[in-house]
Amino acid sequence: MNQLNESTPQPNPFLPEPARIVRLYDLTEDVRFFQIRLAEMDKALSFTNRPGQFAMISVLGAGEAPFSISSTPSRPGLLEFCIRKAGVLTNALFNLKENDLIGLRGPYGNGFPIEKMIGKDILIVVGGLGAAPLRSVLLYCLDNRDQFGRVSVLYGAKRPAEMIFREEYLSLMKREDLECHLSVDKDETGEWTQNVGVVTTLFPKLSKVDPQNTVALVCGPPVMYKFVIKEFVKLNIPKDQILMTLERRMKCGVGKCGHCAIDYIYTCLDGPVFTYWDVLHMRELI
Ligand SMILES: Cc1cc2nc3c(=O)[nH]c(=O)nc-3n(C[C@H](O)[C@H](O)[C@H](O)COP(=O)(O)OP(=O)(O)OC[C@H]3O[C@@H](n4cnc5c(N)ncnc54)[C@H](O)[C@@H]3O)c2cc1C
Numbered sequence: 528m529n530q531l532n533e534s535t536p537q538p539n540p541f542l543p544e545p546a547r548i549v550r551l552y553d554l555t556e557d558v559r560f561f562q563i564r565l566a567e568m569d570k571a572l573s574f575t576n577r578p579g580q581f582a583m584i585s586v587l588g589a590g591e592a593p594f595s596i597s598s599t600p601s602r603p604g605l606l607e608f609c610i611r612k613a614g615v616l617t618n619a620l621f622n623l624k625e626n627d628l629i630g631l632r633g634p635y636g637n638g639f640p641i642e643k644m645i646g647k648d649i650l651i652v653v654g655g656l657g658a659a660p661l662r663s664v665l666l667y668c669l670d671n672r673d674q675f676g677r678v679s680v681l682y683g684a685k686r687p688a689e690m691i692f693r694e695e696y697l698s699l700m701k702r703e704d705l706e707c708h709l710s711v712d713k714d715e716t717g718e719w720t721q722n723v724g725v726v727t728t729l730f731p732k733l734s735k736v737d738p739q740n741t742v743a744l745v746c747g748p749p750v751m752y753k754f755v756i757k758e759f760v761k762l763n764i765p766k767d768q769i770l771m772t773l774e775r776r777m778k779c780g781v782g783k784c785g786h787c788a789i790d791y792i793y794t795c796l797d798g799p800v801f802t803y804w805d806v807l808h809m810r811e812l813i
């Protein structure tokens with residue numbers, strides 16, 4: 528018999544799995560929290576991802592786009608996303624209700640190198656919607672607290688009302704096994720009790736950093752990277768221990784279409800997490 532006939536068909540990498548919206552609520556005026564479960568329970572329970580990976584989410588008739596998985600793999604079964612209303616697909620997502628079905632495929636991308644981070648101090652710097660992918664790694668560190676050294680978070684948002692998971696972070700500040708500092712660029716409410724200023728103004732508040740033993744993570748709006756990386760470099764954190772998650776326009780998410788390519792790098796496969804070392808050796812990455 529022809530050997531080709533015997534080969535089992537390869538699974539279609541573009542086939543989304545049906546997933547149900549379990550819970551949704553607004554995080555800010557234009558960012559909504561979506562808690563999702565794959566419709567087939569065995570698939571929901573066996574779904575594994577690494578913090579920093581993303582999934583492709585689709586709505587019938589509206590399209591598909593990549594979104595960072597914001598939940599931690601240490602709490603399996605449910606997947607969480609923070610989604611900003613931006614265009615056709617996200618508007619369609621905002622029209623959905625709890626119990627509605629969407630499509631989901633993934634997880635994709637490299638994610639954070641957790642194995643290399645074990646035993647190290649973790650310094651997380653978040654700006655705006657960067658809270659989506661970094662929440663996954665922060666919750667992972669907190670769920671596996673004994674595997675990491677000191678864990679510190681610096682989180683900046685434009686205004687208090689735009690700080691995603693504001694209440695969650697305010698209560699995290701009370702934990703003794705975590706150093707957490709919050710800042711807003713502007714406060715018109717007069718009720719904000721934390722720092723006012725861009726996120727880099729939080730660096731002087733950090734307790735002493737042991738640079739060789741620190742892995743520093745940053746995600747936020749493009750303008751933020753240059754300034755935050757400057758602070759990491761001032762602290763003498765090695766370039767290959769500075770990790771950033773970057774966004775590029777993506778279509779397939781699986782290295783087939785070339786939409787996300789920069790030189791010979793496909794950001795959907797080789798990213799979205801890069802080291803500062805990678806960035807220095809690649810044009811146009813940030
Ligand atoms: C790895 C990764 C992770 C992401 N994670 C998140 C997340 O956690 N949360 C989240 O909210 N978003 C996330 N995004 C961004 C999200 O995928 C996009 O905002 C997506 O395009 C929204 O789809 P849409 O159809 O609603 O908007 P679109 O119709 O795609 O429009 C979105 C915006 O992009 C502009 N735009 C459209 N086409 C182009 C183009 N060709 N070139 C330049 N600009 C264009 C539009 O004018 C609009 O302002 C992520 C992106 C990547 C790559």
Ligand code: FES
Binds near residue numbers: 780785787
């Ligand atoms: S998004 Fe298609 S190759 Fe990366």
